[in-house]
Amino acid sequence: MNCMDTRRRMLAEPNARDPEYRAHLDACASCRREWQRLQALDRRLAEALDVPVPEGLEARLRVARSVERKRERRQQWFGGLALAASLLVVAVLLYRPGGTPGGLPEVPMAHQVVLHILHEHAALKARRAVPEARVEALFRQFHLRLSGRLEGVTYARRCPMGHEDGVHLVVQGKAGPVTIFVMPGERVRRPQAVEARDLEGLIVPTGYGSIAVVGVASEPIGPILERVRNLVRPEGPSRTG
Amino acid sequence: MDMKAKDGLYEGLVSAYSRELYRFAYGLCGERAQSEDLVQETFLRAWRAIDQLQDAKAARAWLYTILRREYARLFQRQRPEARDPADLDFAGCRGYDTSTEAFVLRCALERISDDYREPLLLQVIGGFSCGDIADMLGLTPATVMTRVSRARRKLRELMERGEASRPRRKVARDNEGMPL
Incomplete structure (x- = not known):
């Protein structure tokens, strides 16, 4: 140099x-x-530039934090209340005495899917792999079978979905948890987009009902959707509702 | 992160960095009240996003970055032409250290545009390397080196020529004030 x-x-x-x-x-x-x-x-x-720091600056920073914390708590309380209220509204809308619609408006499938995910948000935090046998047994309850292995399942449960029960799964995607609803009793005519805040997904028709796959906006859900669609098969004659 | 951990981390950040952030803010804006506002806003934003802080070692650079952004926002809100002219002249020259040299240096610093002053202050006050500064400012290390070199050269020229303490309006972000 x-x-x-x-x-x-x-x-x-x-x-x-x-x-x-x-x-x-x-x-x-x-x-x-x-x-x-x-x-x-x-x-x-x-x-x-070594100017004296104003007296009490640190104390004021702590007070500002306390004020902010109180504001956050208030916001969380109101947020929880709003969510509870919205779920109550949906529950009322979905309630059909005696199995009849009773003239109440249908809640769009995409909204039901999002509300279900929000209501059961703890499912997104599950990280422990669910045994393959348990997932297969869950599908058998609906006369469905898996033609291969579905990797990365961290949540598997039977859940009410619209008119009938269905399979609620969570798998770990590239950008985060991905929710899968296999809904034997829910029929959609054509693919429907699911969009809410930072969630994006798709509901597609199948021979036995429909499948919804929803992840964070950056998640490439196409491959997961295709995989589930190819794996899930009706056991014997397909259900026609 | 639970509330106790968040509180502990916040306390630690305030104790460790509020003083040097105040000095950095003062170097940027040259006004005491505005410097305190900047530091308060910085810590408020840090508190709101403290869950995102994965690595405590990165906290210092993170706080500097928040402060810089706040300053840029404040600067956009208060373009020099929109401010009271009485606040503009010598705005950066009112300090506590009353020595002539400190006064002249602060005035010289005031005459260097933000694009050059920021990396210099990050190096001199923050002690960050050109690589760190490049990451913080979203520039290449070579650009940072060029800007820091020019800032130092300009500062020295102003000091040597005795032009630093001449009254001057605060220079805009588009560098109209600093022929380099």
């Missing part, structure tokens, strides 16, 4: 630790003097 390179380096990063740079400084008195001048400038600058 020559003097010009050293001076250039010195201006950019006087305390650089490159061995070549340090060796040149040790060997060249002129560059060392220049380095000392720059060090002095930096030191003077740091001292000039």
Whole structure:
């Protein structure tokens, strides 16, 4: 490293630790003097900005935190209340005495899927693999079978889904947990998009009902959907509702 | 992270970094009240996002980055032309250290545009390397080295020529004030 390179380096990063740079400084008195001048400038600058911190700044930062925490708690309480209220509304809408619609409006399938995920959000946190046999047994309850292994299942449960029960699974995707609903009793005419906040997914028709696959927006759900669609087969004659 | 852990981490950050962040803020804006606002806003944002802080070692650079962004936002809200002219002249030259040299240096710093002053302050006050600064500012290390070099050269020129303490309006972010 020559003097010009050293001076250039010195201006950019006087305390650089490159061995070549340090060796040149040790060997060249002129560059060392220049380095000392720059060090002095930096030191003077740091001292000039060493202004006294306002009295009580740290205490005010702690008070600000306490105020913010109270605000967060209030917000969480209201948020929980709002979610409970929305679930109550959905429950009322879905309630059909004697199995008749009773004139109440149908809740769109995509909304039901999202509300189900929100209501059972603890499922998204499950990380322990569910035994394959348990998943297969769950499908058999619906006269369905798996033609191969479904990898990465961390949650598997029978859940009410619209008119009938279905299979609620969570698998671990590339960007996070992915929810799968296999809904033998729910028929959709064409694929439907599911979009809510940062969740995205798709509901598609199958011979026996429908499948919903929902993950975070960045999750490539296509391959998972295809995999589930190919794996899940009716046991014997398909259910026609 | 539970509330106790969050509280502990926040306390630690306040104790360890609030002073140096205040100095960095002062280096950026040159005003005491604004510096305190910047530090308060920085810590408030840090508290809200403290769960995202995976590595405590990264906390310092993270806080500096939050403060820089807050400053940029504040600067956008208060463009120099929109401020009271009485606040502009010598805005950065009112300090506590009354020595002439400190006064002149602060004035010189005020005359360097933000794009050059920020990396210099991150190095001199924060002690960050050019590589760290490049990560924080989203620039290449080579660009950071160029900016820091030019800032230092300009600072020295202003000091040597005795121009630093001349009254001057705060320079805008588009570098109109610093021929390099």
